Amino acid sequence: MQSSSDQVPALLDGPGVEVTDGRELLLGYLDWYREALMRKLAGLSDDELREPVESLGWSPLGLVQHLGWVERRWMRWGFAAEDVLAYPPGGDESEWTVSVDRSTAQVMAAYRSEVARARALVADASLNDRACLGGRFRTSDQAPSLGRILFHLLQEYARHVGHLDIARQLLDGTTGE
Numbered sequence: 001m002q003s004s005s006d007q008v009p010a011l012l013d014g015p016g017v018e019v020t021d022g023r024e025l026l027l028g029y030l031d032w033y034r035e036a037l038m039r040k041l042a043g044l045s046d047d048e049l050r051e052p053v054e055s056l057g058w059s060p061l062g063l064v065q066h067l068g069w070v071e072r073r074w075m076r077w078g079f080a081a082e083d084v085l086a087y088p089p090g091g092d093e094s095e096w097t098v099s100v101d102r103s104t105a106q107v108m109a110a111y112r113s114e115v116a117r118a119r120a121l122v123a124d125a126s127l128n129d130r131a132c133l134g135g136r137f138r139t140s141d142q143a144p145s146l147g148r149i150l151f152h153l154l155q156e157y158a159r160h161v162g163h164l165d166i167a168r169q170l171l172d173g174t175t176g177e
Helices: 022-041 046-050 060-079 091-096 104-123 146-172
Strands: none
Touching (some): 046 104, 060 091, 104 146
8 A cells, every 4th residue: 555655646737847838838738628528528328428417407418519619619610710600509508408319429529520620720820820800700800819719718628627527526426636
């Protein structure tokens, strides 16, 4: 048995301590939170993924669906000004509610597709690049930099992964880091 002095916790989550570049830190932490989302879903049954958590009003899978829409809105419609549906018909309730005819695999595939597209958009862009006009942003005064958009995504994930910690604890007592 190890003593408590033998168990050294990780000093930091996310990118390694040797990472000092702001872009690499921001993208590293964003990916860490995307992976944390998946870690916190691990071990839940399909019913637990789909059933709204009492007192919260949303299901863990609904949270994944919402974050897919968030990725789409900020990266595809926002940064790249792609002509995409930015909000589901039915508004917030539809964004957070997984319909019975949509499988867990479909929700996860749609989420992963949005993340992959976001990563592709970021690959050759500078944090200083401004969002394209015509999608979410109509004038250059409204268009934020990619760095600001990514920071917004990071805070969305940090907040919602924390919400998922609460949902998971209510579902099965599992606590997060």
